[in-house]
Amino acid sequence: MSNELFSRNDIYETAKTEWQLPEELEETDRDKTLRQISRTLKSEGIESSEVDTDGHTKLYKLPSGVRAFVRDDMHAYFMKTMIRDSPLKYSAASISDDEVRTWQGIAEDQRIQDLNDVVKGKPWPNNSDEQVIQTEFEKRKYQIMIEAIFNEKFVLHEEDLLNDIRATLRFTDEGDSEYIKRDMIAVFKRENEASFYYNRRSHNAGNKE
Incomplete structure (x- = not known):
């Protein structure tokens, strides 16, 4: 357990470093973050231990240290509020x-x-072999390119597809072909018709061929 004491501003400055926040945040974002620090301290049951030498700044003893507090206890806040549309969402800081x-x-x-x-x-x-790396790169590159084009123009009905695949595989394992029923035949027919599982996005409705 850490014995150091931290003010809200100390915690805020640590959060800026840990989450790679802009050096100068908008005043409203700074105030919002300070308020969230107070809420998180309260929700974690952390009360001020002392008052700083200025006589009014509250100091807090953080059980796991200040870095763990901003990285773990405030993780959901920063992921949702501060970097939801930023590349940092997938960085080490997240x-x-x-x-x-x-x-x-x-x-x-x-x-x-x-x-x-x-x-x-x-x-x-031997996954570090350059040929293996290049093969995986090409495969993943085309997956991403195809997915990007698809997602721009279409909506995939993932739950319908998953349910039909699940039904097909379970029937393959457990079913009796002599007693196949209409609902199972319908699944097989749907799986042969890819268009059942997607629709064009509405903003492309005027571009239908």
Whole structure:
């Protein structure tokens, strides 16, 4: 537990660094952030421990330290309010310590799986090979390009598609072809007609061919 004491302004200045906020925020954004700091302190049950030498600035003892407070306790606020439309949404600054621990667990599980595969005789993954990297890059590049074009013009009915795929696979595993019913045949027919699963976006309605 940290024994340091921090004012709201100390917390605010740390948040600017941790979240890579503009050096000079609009006054309204600064005030809004200071108010959120107060709300978060209250919701976490953190009360002022002392008053600064100026006689009126409240100081707070933050159990996990000031960086953890602005990165974790205020994570949802900054993700939603301050950088929702910014590239920072996917930067290192947007990752909370809890997310780091989750991803470390995922990486460790994959490492164990790779080791088990080697024991069974499979080769160790060579994903750092430049040819492998280039192949994955080309595949992902075209996926992104196609998705970008699609999303600009169409809306995908993801839930309908997922439900039909689920029904098809379960029927493949468990179904009896002699007793196939109309609803299952309808699923099969829908899956062969891609247009069932999307509509043109309304702003393109005038461009229908």
